Amino acid sequence: MNTVKHTVLALLWAVTLWRLPAAARVPRQRALWTAFASIAAACTLGDPGVVDSVDRLAGVHNLSTLGKNLLGIVGSAAILDFVVAIARPRSLPRARRALTALATVSMTAMTVLFALTPRPLEVSDFYQANVGSLSGTAYCMVFTGCLGIAMTVATWLFWGYSRHAGAAWLRTGLRLLGAGTALGACYSLLRTVLMLLGFLRPHIIGTTATTVADAVENAAISLIVVGSSLPAVGVLWRSVRDWRALRRIQPLWAELTSAVPDIVLDARSHLTPRVRLHRTVIEIRDAVLVLSSYVPEHIRRQAERTARLSGVQGERRAALAEAIWLRTACAAKLNGADVVRDSERRTTPSAGMALDFDAEVARLLILSEAYHSPAARTHSKEHM
Template identity: 60%
Template sequence: MTAVKSITLILLWVVAAWRLPGAIRTPRQRALWVAFASIAAAMTLGVPGVMHAVDAFAGVHNLATLGKNLFGIVASAAILDFVTVIARPESVSGLRRVLVPASAITMTTLTVLFALTPRPEESDNFVETNMGSAPGTAYYIVCFGSLGLAMAVATRLFWGSGRHAGARWLRWGLRTLGAGSAFGLLYSLYRTILMLFGLSHTDVEASRADLVADILEYTSISLIILGSSIPAIGVRWRVLRDWRSLREIRPLWAVLTRAVPHVVLDIRSMRPGPRVRLHRAVIEIRDATLVLADYASPDLRERADAAAEQYDLTPEQRSALAEAVLLHTAVAAKLAGTSPAPAGNAQPSSQLPADFDFDVEVDRLRAISEAYHSPAVHALTASAASTTHAPVTAASEDLSDLECRTRPTSDPQASGAGSIPVIRS
């Protein structure tokens, strides 16, 4: 057994074990688990030591080969069921009414043809042994024909779903699964053509034919493993990114909600994940900002923008800096007991606008949070509060320090579409 086959077999069992808890909890994941478990079982029966042990125990030549091919039919049917759940969920019940009896008929036919195929002795390569045999050719045409049909339909559905998938990780995963099923189709066609050549007594170099078949088969399996793992990896990466974003905007949230505690949502009965917590923090910061807008003088925004303009910063950096100054001043006024401006009637609302870009907003709040807690921003706040349009001169050392330490983020995942900078104190 080659190293590639051994590694592929180990990966299949690892993926099957990894997906078992999800398959128990979520019905729509069970078909994919059945597919991986069946492919792993089929490949295990193809290991020479396991194959001979099964055949010797049963007393039937090449019984393990039949088991391997039956597991292959189960796997192809499970893959077809899985992609239908994703691509056309409304057709799942109708597909299963056809798929289950069709698979049962195919497996029964395969068993009958296996019994009719002469097997005078144990064979290490059942395909090669039955080249030119009518029952053996019929056996493999049924086997590879059913596999090829399932892979052709799966390829079409995977690629069609990949074009319409919204999430990038899901789109890549579906396309990779489509590539894997396409290689499965090529493998089925190649094996079928080889059997037909054998039936017509056309000479085919066995070693080279097996090498090509192995390349197609293991490429298909590897792509299916990879394609099914990409969306799961993407989800876990997003969870880590959400935790990091939540941790970075949490200091800003703490300051604003201390000044405006009534904007905090009551979700004590829930056990939210990081994505929900991040949404909650963004909404509460937004609501607190609406309330605090009444505690800033009408011209403070202009003065904060003018103060930020004194530095050679990107537009995003200047915006974050000015917003931090504005919020810092408003929080101080609110905590000092200052009355809100008479014209301010804004009320907190947990509803976000339809065109709201959540990821861009999170990146913006991360930048504001770091700017807010910069020592230089405290100096800039004092300067903006005491100066109308004059250049900023107070605390020049702190402000120079802000300019030196201000850098755009280098993390493309953190920066988002707008490349929001991070202002470090």
């Protein structure tokens, strides 16, 4: 087994082990895990050392080839089950019945044809050794036909569903999965053509064609591995981003909620970074709305004048002005001041908040920085 195949095999087992906990918890993840486990086991059965051990222990020449191909059928059916579940969930029960029937018929036919194929010696390439053989060619036709059907349908579903995926990571992952299954269909077609040509002209097929077929197979598996992992990487990256944003706006949240602690929701220790960030943003918004009732209009105008004189522009100027009057409002609330009369304060409408969550997080990051800036601290000290 060459370096490329060893690398692909290592990736397959790594993804299989990585996805095992999710498969145990989430039923809809089990089809994808089954696909990777089957393909990984099939590739392992292709290792020369494993082949020799399996065939010698069983006492059946090239039994490992049959095992590898049967696992390939299971893996391709599982991939198709997975994509139907996400792209056509209503069709899943009917699709599973069809997949079960196709896989059962194909695997039974392959087992029978394998038994009928003469195998007087152990060979390194079962297909090449049986070029021109009727039963060997039929065995290959059944395997590549079943694989080709599954890969073609999966390609159509992956690419169709990718157009409706919202997240860029998911969309790219689905397209890579579609590219991988498309190469899988090409591999099936190539193997079929090679075996048919070999049956008609036994001496026309050489080792180069087999090498090309193996390269297409490895490329298909690699794209499927990368495509299936990319959405998970995207989720992980978003979690890291959310956690970093949460840490950066936490000081602002702590300052505001110390003045209005009653707006804080219950414990959040077991929540995901995304949900914690959502709750923190909501609580900051609520705190701002409450504290705005403690700021008369002339304080806001004074804050805006200070922000203008500071030299900052755009969003940072607006954030600095808001930070300054928020500091004043926090101090007033903590000192037991009463809310100002409606005629003396400016309304802080919720419509002013960014409707886009990511945009609102970005705004609060700027506000948190402004709240703890020297300009805001200095103004608070001078006007308290």
